[in-house]
Amino acid sequence: xxxxxxxxxxxxxxxxxxxxxxxxxxxxxxxxxxxxxxxxxxxxxxxxxxxxxxxxxxxxxxxxxxxxxxxxxxxxxxxxxxxxxxxxxxxxxxxxxxxxxxxxxxxxxxxxxxxxxxxxxxxxxxxxxxxxxxxxxxxxxxxxxxxxxxxxxxxxxxxxxxxxxxxxxxxxxxxxxxxxxxxxxxxxxxxxxxxxxxxxxxxxxxxxxxxxxxxxxxxxxxxxxxxxxxxxxxxxxxxxx
Numbered sequence: 001x002x003x004x005x006x007x008x009x010x011x012x013x014x015x016x017x018x019x020x021x022x023x024x025x026x027x028x029x030x031x032x033x034x035x036x037x038x039x040x041x042x043x044x045x046x047x048x049x050x051x052x053x054x055x056x057x058x059x060x061x062x063x064x065x066x067x068x069x070x071x072x073x074x075x076x077x078x079x080x081x082x083x084x085x086x087x088x089x090x091x092x093x094x095x096x097x098x099x100x101x102x103x104x105x106x107x108x109x110x111x112x113x114x115x116x117x118x119x120x121x122x123x124x125x126x127x128x129x130x131x132x133x134x135x136x137x138x139x140x141x142x143x144x145x146x147x148x149x150x151x152x153x154x155x156x157x158x159x160x161x162x163x164x165x166x167x168x169x170x171x172x173x174x175x176x177x178x179x180x181x182x183x184x185x186x187x188x189x190x191x192x193x194x195x196x197x198x199x200x201x202x203x204x205x206x207x208x209x210x211x212x213x214x215x216x217x218x219x220x221x222x223x224x225x226x227x228x229x230x231x232x233x234x235x236x237x238x239x240x241x
Contacts, residue, residue, distance in 0.1 A: 016114035017151045019086040025142040028217065029094055030104075030135040032142050035087035039103040040076040041069070043089075046104060046127035048072045057125065060164045062188055085110035085123055090130060090139045097129075104129040107139060109147060111157070119147050120157040124167075134217065137232070140174055141213045144205065154202045162194040171198040173232055175209035208239035 021034035047057050050067040058064035066072040079087045085108035092099040108123040121143055130136050147153045158176045160167035172178065176198035185195040200209065212235040215221060221229050 013117055013154060014152045016117045016119075016153050018083070018112060018114065019109050019146075019151060023146070023150070025088070025146055027093065027135075027138040027142050028219065029092075029133070029138050030130075030142070031091045031093055032088040032107075032139065032146075033091060035076065035080045035089045035106055037073065037077045037080055039089045039106075040073040042102045043076065043106065043127075044069050044072045046129060047125060053128070057127070060161045060167065061123070061125065079106075079108075079123075084112045086112070087123065088143065090126075090135070092129070092135065094135070099129050104135070105139070107143060109143065117152070117154040118157065119151070119153045119155070120159065121147075122159065134222070134226075137174070137213070138217055140170075141217060144174075144200065144213075145210065148202050148205050156200045156205075158198040158200075159195050161188070162196040164196075168196055168198075171196075174200075175204065175212070175232075175236060176200045177204070208236060212236040212239055 025032040044066070047054060047064075048066045048069065049055075050065075055065040058066075063075065066075065079085070087106055087108045089103040090105040090107065092102055092104050094100055105126040106123070107121060107125065109119055110122045111118070111120040113119065121140065126136055126139075130139070144156060147156050156176075158167075158171045158174075160171070162168075162181050168178075177200065179197040179199055182195045182197060184192055186193040212232060215235050216228070216230065216232045223229065
């Protein structure tokens with residue numbers, strides 16, 4: 001008789017869903033809503049143009065930079081119509097800021113594979129109004145929670161150019177696990193790209209990543225000057241993450 005070979009465990013999971021434009025994902029500092037052409041003008045004023053501080057935002061993106069508003073408008077219209085990647089606009093919810101109620105960035109769910117319960121966060125474009133803010137972390141938190149709890153995925157991926165040090169650092173800070181580098185994985189804008197892979201599993205989210213992020217995002221974790229009382233890494237360490 002043939003010897004039984006090892007195989008993975010049998011799984012029985014709730015069906016994974018495709019993202020839709022129905023929900024608005026609301027947080028304390030930002031909300032996520034389906035990207036729409038109406039967001040293009042505000043976004044262009046924050047991430048478009050030919051100034052070096054703006055063009056550098058696109059260094060590791062698959063498209064851009066955009067120096068002309070009409071080209072950017074066309075691109076946002078195409079992104080808005082795409083089912084995969086599925087794009088969300090990031091809307092500022094801080095009444096004290098001039099950007100209140102306006103889009104200050106976007107991001108997407110992509111490589112959506114319901115039959116394997118896997119999905120990826122990508123195309124993360126944070127304007128200067130969002131970078132290194134509480135809202136930047138909250139935007140990722142809202143999308144991670146949506147992928148795991150609303151759409152029922154079990155694996156969430158984060159990939160970036162291996163040279164993109166800020167993105168790699170952010171993935172680890174947020175609780176994603178480093179899985180390695182795919183060498184000569186892509187050619188982007190005529191340049192060779194090695195891709196760093198990270199992932200988060202549903203059980204990791206449930207067992208501590210979620211609660212650490214929620215505690216970090218809570219208003220009580222910040223001083224009056226906006227500085228954090230506890231870091232996200234420290235909060236995860238307290239949970240053995």
